[in-house]
Amino acid sequence: MEDNSLEQKFSKFIIIVSIVIPVVVAILFGVKLKDFGYNVEPLSFLPPIYATINGMTALVLIAAVLAIKNGKRILHERLMTSAIALSIAFLVMYVAYHMTADSTKFGGEGTIRYVYFFILITHIILSIAIIPMVLITYVRALSQKFDTHKKIAKITFPIWLYVAVTGVVVYLMISPYYV
Numbered sequence: 001m002e003d004n005s006l007e008q009k010f011s012k013f014i015i016i017v018s019i020v021i022p023v024v025v026a027i028l029f030g031v032k033l034k035d036f037g038y039n040v041e042p043l044s045f046l047p048p049i050y051a052t053i054n055g056m057t058a059l060v061l062i063a064a065v066l067a068i069k070n071g072k073r074i075l076h077e078r079l080m081t082s083a084i085a086l087s088i089a090f091l092v093m094y095v096a097y098h099m100t101a102d103s104t105k106f107g108g109e110g111t112i113r114y115v116y117f118f119i120l121i122t123h124i125i126l127s128i129a130i131i132p133m134v135l136i137t138y139v140r141a142l143s144q145k146f147d148t149h150k151k152i153a154k155i156t157f158p159i160w161l162y163v164a165v166t167g168v169v170v171y172l173m174i175s176p177y178y179v
Contacts, residue, residue, distance in 0.1 A: 006139065006142065006143045007139055007140065007143055007145070010135070010139045013135075014132050014135040014136060014139070015132070017131065017132075017135060018131045018132040018135065021091070021131055022128045022131070025091070025094075025095060028095045028098070028099055029095070029098050031099055032099060032100070032102075033099050033100055034100075040100050041100070042097075042100045042101035042102075043093075043096055043097045043100045043101065044097075044101060044178065046093045046094075046096060046097040047097060047171055047175070047178065048171070048175070049093060050089075050090045050093040050094050050097070050167075050171075051167060051168050051171035051172070051175075053086050053089055053090045053093070054090055054164045054165075054167030054168050054171070055164070055165075055168045056086055057083050057086040057087055057090070057160075057164040058161055058164035058165050058168070060079050060082050060083045060086060061079075061083050061157060061160060061161050061164065062161070063079050064076050064079035064080050064083065065157060067079055077141070080138070080141075083160075084134065084138065087134075090167070104174055104177050104178050105177060106120075106173070106174055106177060107176070107177040108173070112173075116170070116173050116174070119166050119169055119170060119173070120166075120170050122162075122166065123162075123163060123166040123167060123170055126159050126162060126163050126166075127163045127167075129159065130156070130159050130160050130163050133152065133155065133156040133159065133160070134156060134160060136152055136156075137149060137152045137153050137156045140152065
């Protein structure tokens, strides 16, 4: 029963990380370094970079699924670890940008405005929900509980893919309105 103890060992970590990340991001989203006397230029070069990272994450996730379907477990493991690393890189850049720049308002009107906000809101909600799902899925793989890993991965994968793809879509929709 060592497998259960590994999952139990990580369960508190998963809960803490799943709460701390969204709370810290929400707090830091409202923190502007200039309000603390730091005269930093907005890191306006970051949005296309972190949008590209989201796109890369989507491609890596698809490649990882193809790898496991073709029986390439080691490649799958490496790709999934890379997807997590890309997601962390995205998060760091996203927070850094928003700590140095004011939020950009979406300027579209009519139906496209509703489409944008639907995509944005579902992206945000699912980006929060995906944190514990990714961590649980990853820990189950580490525990070599591949039956339960596979079950949750079938749910985690499409949601994570949606979050990665909609991150790119949100960027493309709002990029004409960057100052």
